[in-house]
Amino acid sequence: MNDAPRTYDVVVIGAGPVGENVADRTRAAGLSTVIIESELIGGECSFWACEPSKALLRPVLVRADARRVVGLDPGMGGALDAAAVLAHRDEIVSNWTDDDQVDWLTSVGVDLVRGHGRMEGPRHVAVRTPDGATVRLEARQAVAVCTGSRAALPDLPGLDTLRPWTSRNATSAHEVPGRLAVVGGGVVAVEMATAWQGLGAQVTLLVRGTGLLSRMEPFAGEMVADSLREAGVDVRFDTTVASAVREDGPGSEVRITLADGGQMVADEILFATGRAPRTDDIGLESIGLTPGSWLTVDDTGVVPEVPGGWLYAAGDVNRRALLTHQGKYQARITGAVIAARANGESLDERPWGAHQTTADTAAVPQVVFTHPEIASVGLTTTEARRTGRHVDVIDYEIGSVAGAVQYAKGYQGKARMLVDPDRSTVVGVTFAGPGVAELLHSATVVVAGETPVERLWHAVPAFPTISEVWLRLLETYRG
The missing domain is CATH 3.50.50.60 (FAD/NAD(P)-binding domain)
Known part of the structure; x- marks a missing residue:
């Protein structure tokens, strides 16, 4: 040979x-x-992450938006056809071929x-x-x-017999679980809680810390938590799983014991606890x-x-x-x-x-596909404080923009812009609100391009679009 x-x-x-x-x-x-x-x-993105997760989330987010659009049939806000959504997900991933x-x-x-x-x-x-x-x-x-x-799994006894969900199971499952416990408070946790609650599961979100999306601006996690609760998710903070067992073989329920002694049961448990x-x-x-x-x-x-x-x-x-x-x-x-x-x-x-x-260090864009959507690039206020960078913080309620009023009745959202006062450039932007994912690339161009704030006055947003929030941020900054 x-x-x-x-x-x-x-x-x-x-x-x-x-x-x-x-x-x-x-x-x-x-x-x-x-x-x-x-x-x-x-790889992961095509078959077990980005693509299938967005196929699961899209109908849920569209329904949430439709409920706020005047004149649409109220029936549009009813139950989703979970079988059709899962079949579409399978098509998106080419049936894993x-x-x-x-x-x-x-x-x-x-x-x-x-x-x-x-x-x-x-x-x-x-x-x-x-x-x-x-x-x-x-x-x-x-x-x-x-x-x-x-997926990084926690150090719990009996994981081999528990057969927990990881992010792969959460995006490729072929049935909606009756009760789903999601452990974690990051992007995977909130997106999968959004998707499966929307498809008919009763979801409990078990979060070790005091908020969601801890690496983003605090208001982003607060808005997502409020929306999840409104949708019916049981969100519990300061909660740690001490043990979880599936005692009676495949198909049996999961018995979960919490660190404070509390107990709960679920049909599936998803650990979204890091990578x-x-x-x-x-x-x-x-x-x-x-x-x-x-x-x-x-x-x-x-x-x-x-x-x-x-x-x-x-x-x-x-x-x-x-x-x-x-x-x-x-x-x-x-x-x-x-x-x-x-x-x-x-x-x-x-x-x-x-x-x-x-x-990688100056202009990383990210979208969290929840309701509301969260989109961010560059620094957050927490990161600026941690690294000793002085920034001016400018906030604006997106719901006050004419394009947001047109988008949906009662639109709620928030924008935050961070400006380096010494260089007069934007170093971070966060948007929270329905449909804001499509605002992110403009923010990424501004941050990566180190565009002077004075030049941004000449980038005119079309009326009436949500992107007019850029003008409002600049007006607020100028005072």
Whole structure:
């Protein structure tokens, strides 16, 4: 048997959106590229996160908006057809098949090896294929780790027999549970509480802390909590799960004991308690790193702990911003860096340069698809205080804007803009309200572009749209 490795310029481990973008950029630059994947091409976002979750949430959010639009049939606010929503979700994820993604890889000239990839020293990766064979690969230029993250479960006894939901189960379930306990207060927790309550489950949200969405502006979490309660979710703060058991086998109820001695039962329990890197079995020990650890990178995507500058990490696995769009941003820049170095070109390492992931620390956009929607980019007031940055805080009630009045009767929302008074630039924006997700890119352009406030007066919002809130923020700031 010939054990000689197949040699490529670039070996990419992980074929989610991040790995696909790295491979696309290096191949477009003329570098031979192979990508390794043990599951579905397209990864977590396509099949178990962004895409299916939004398919579940969209009908719930549309119904919430419809209830506030004058003249619509009141029946539009009735029960959703859960079976139809789940069937549409299945269509969105192509019934968990990846033929289209495989075709795309072929079309751009990227080779695919299916199986589990493990590094075997510098620039060498061994892939254990589904049929038990081993394919060995060698990278001339770079290995890019794009393996993403997985759900982090709490340290509770009996998890193997409990069979709890993780985010994957929550987005791929084929039946609506009668009673669902959601443990957590972050994005996954509030989105899945919104979706499954809207589809007919009785949801209890168990939150360790005193509020929701703790990394965002406090008013965002407060508005989401109020809306969840209005929808029928039992939201409990300062609550810790001490134990959870499923005593009678598959299909039996979950008995939950809380730290304060309280008890409750549910048909399913979802732990939305954070993420962990998928690096526990990719051979990190063979290159002097700790298995299961996050991979720290510099602004070019290189892992500086590894000598030689050949190892890159993009996406969730580097923990800079656990968001698909931000991982794809990193991937585009990482691919450009690999190509530039392979071709002997100098790098543009200025802030916001072509080979710097500056946005990871200055302009990360995020949307929480709840009712109301939450959209933010850049600094929050809490982060500004924590880092010692002085900012001017400007708030405005979005419901006072003519476009919001047109959007829905009784519209409630809030906008916050943070301005660096020394540079007179916007460094953070948060919107909370129905339909505000579509405002986010304008805010991202303003923050990433470091646009002077005085120039923003010349960016005229159309009337009557919700985007007129920008003008109101500027007027409030000027006083």
